[in-house]
Amino acid sequence: MNTCLKAVVQMAPQPQDLALILGQGPIGLLFTMLVRRTGARVVATDRIARRRELALRFGAEEAWDPGASDIEPRVAGLSEGRGADLVIVAASAPGLVKEAVRCSRPGSRILLFAQTSHQEQVELSGADICVGERTLLGCYSASIDLQKESARLVFRGELPVEDLISHRWPLDRIESAIQLALHPDEEALKIIVHPQRWAQ
DSSP states (O other), X not given: OHHHHHHHHHHOOXXXXXXXXXXXXXXXXXXXXHHHHTTOXXXXXXXXXXXXXXXXXXXXXXXXXXXXXXXHHHHHHTTTTSOEEEEEEOSOOTTHHHHHHHHEEEEEEEEXXXXXXXXXXXXXXXXXXXXXTOEEEEOOSOOGGGHHHHHHHHHTTSSOGGGGEEEEEXXXXXXXXXXXXXXXXXXXXXXXXXXXXXXX
């Protein structure tokens, strides 16, 4: 929560901004919740239908399968042809950062949140950033200054974070839990292992 909140504060969404969030895994869904609270409009993408359903429940105006439709004209259609005011790249896949640029308007803000590998190279047109006056941001760590607010959002139930937990397993099934986390199916989001939980 803290790392996502820090990124949203850094992006500073404004009411009625159009925010595109690429990826609706647990992190992307947290972004959907947090950005929607700012009054910005949210649209999202994910290949998994269950995650798109959750995105809509958590406040996204629309949620699209990027493998089944061209995202750029859809975003343009919701922004009078301009493109998104801000884009959060909450997944890591080839071409995703370029898609963020294509779907954003000149003067937009683009946040890289899932690009954590030094082996992953991102190539962009310099003109898309310079001439297009886009701001490219990165965010990764938590902020001690936001910890109280992060805890309040979770423990006071202001965000439905419980809905992100898809599996609760006992300690004797930890190997299966790790395998599911590494190779998630369509239902998998956050997987919790309870050391005291009896096997079922």
